[in-house]
Amino acid sequence: MFGRLRATMQRLFTPPATVLIRWGVSPDAVTITGTVLVTVIALTLLPTGHLALGAVLIGLFALTDSLDGVMARLSGRTGPWGAFLDSTLDRVSDGAVFAGITLWFVLHPDEPWALAGATAAIACLVLGSVVPYARARAESVGATAAVGIAERTDRLVVALLPTALVPAGLPVPVLVVVLGLLAVASLVTVAQRVATVRRQLVTSEA
Structure with missing residues (x-):
């Protein structure tokens, strides 16, 4: 869904990437720094109710996810190590985002549908980790699984947008419904x- 946006961001990041390389900054350092920042923001700002600020900052760092690439x-x-590190740390930051949303519902039980929201956020966290695992495991057995309606960027945008709008007056039940639909999509x-x-495997064995 956001393939064109990703390509545009890669073009925009070429100048700053060139500068960072000139300064001696490694792609791995950028990957690790981005993961740490997103994790800290997600587990501090979101649970404490700073939903708009947290979602916007996480969204900005998510857009810069292609900088290391x-x-x-x-x-x-480029090589297998960088791909492995980036993919592994993506799971950490994604998990932190949905954990942060879950904690917000848990720490604000008076919000409408708080229990349903926490349940939906946990479902997004769990299923969101299974989606990339299924693709990685498929590749390990000689198959490909680059299909689906809920890729990583899609999941983050769909979750963060309504989260950021809750302080502006978006009803919490709308956020809960969106998270529920996202879990179903995953x-x-x-x-x-x-x-x-x-x-693929049945065909290859036939």
């Missing part, structure tokens, strides 16, 4: 990937 390509340091994506891999 641009740096790696410009410096000729489940559908997992099912799509499982079906795709099964079809």
Whole structure:
């Protein structure tokens, strides 16, 4: 859904990536720094009710997620290690985001549908981690599973946008419904990937 935006951001990040490389900053350092910042923001600002500020800051860092990749390509340091590190730390930051939203519901039980919201956020956290795992596991057995309706960027945008709008007056039940639909979309994506891999493996064994 956001493929064009990602390509645009990569072009925009080429100048700052060049500067960082010139300063001796490594792509790995950018990856780790971004993960630490997103995790800290998600687990401090979101649970304490600073939803708009937290969501906006996380969104900004999410947009800069391709900066390390641009740096790696410009410096000729692309390879399996960078891909592994980036993918692994993405799981950390994504988990922190949905954990932060879950904690907000838990710490604000008087909000409408707080229990349902916490449940939906936990479901997003769990299923969101299964989505990339299914793809990685598929590749480990010689299949491909690059299908689905809930990719990483899609999940973050869909979750963070209504979260940021709650302080501006968006009804909390709307956020809960969005999280619930996102959990369903993640489940559908997992099912799509499982079906795709099964079809590939059964065909190869025939």
